[in-house]
Amino acid sequence: MSEHDDPKTKAELLQRIDQGWEALQTFIASLTEAQMTGPTDAAGWTVKDHLIHLAVWENSIVALLKRQMPRREALGLDEATWMSGDFDRMNAVIQQQQQAMPLDAVLKRLNEVHQQMLDTLQPMSDADLQRPYSAYQPPRSEDGPIMNWVIGDTYSHFSQHIGWMDAIITG
Template identity: 30%
Template sequence: MAITASKAELLDKVQQGYVQFEDLLAPLSKEQMTTPNVNSTWSIKDNIAHLTVWQNYLLSRLRGVIDGSMSEPEFLSLPGTEDEQNEQVYQQNKDRPLADVLADFRSSYQSVLATIQSMSEESLNGTFPWSTSDRQVWPLIVGNTYEHYAEHSAIIQHWLESVRGQA
């Protein structure tokens, strides 16, 4: 039997995760946000661009569910493994201005939130119309929102602590 998620609880966790991530970013300077080597060569800005791409991936899937698409929506047409795709996304975004990356992240989040709000609890607990598996929709939301924010928050916090320790 499939595990179900409450739409209200899901929305609450998505919103809480986003607020916690924004609270982490709020006191940071532009210099802190753009300093490389937070994780590998990535800066905090690059982590934000990465989160944006995966929020947009989620958004494409949710819109496909809403539309009842029988074929999986195209998203990243990048070859390779997920790590290789993430590297390509990094290369495409590393020179973008911080303000643009932040604006895209926030806009993408608002679109994801509005899309989840527009969906029924039944569709959130359902499966993808193009899938032959029993993979439910809601775990994709969890993995590309608050769990993903928490993962990158931990990376950023670890880096901030290491930088403070060197000062």
């Protein structure tokens, strides 16, 4: 399996998640508090904003897999914002809601949510991860395997944001 192929099994998925998490943790460890809370990107986001964003989206998948609540509620979004399908709009709302959270609380939340993701995935089978999104949150009609959403809000998401956070730091 090359790094660009999607995992086919839970074991492969967990390996990729672990690799992505390790890369994220290595990146975070290389930064000072000032680097995480001071400089911003063109949208006004700090590294801290990116980190809580990752936690919120990963938590939404945990809630989805556990069937705890509609995903939009886990994201803290109203129905109109969620149904807009406009991720920039959704992310702006999330950033505004979470912006005041102190860095230590953000880092704690990120770690807690990630552990919850691992704990949620552990009892799942390969077959569970191939079930459609709609099996976890009806009446949604998405029919791709739920694994795709797990990938999108774990290691793939981590990698994407590491690049953006690095750009904040390096200017």
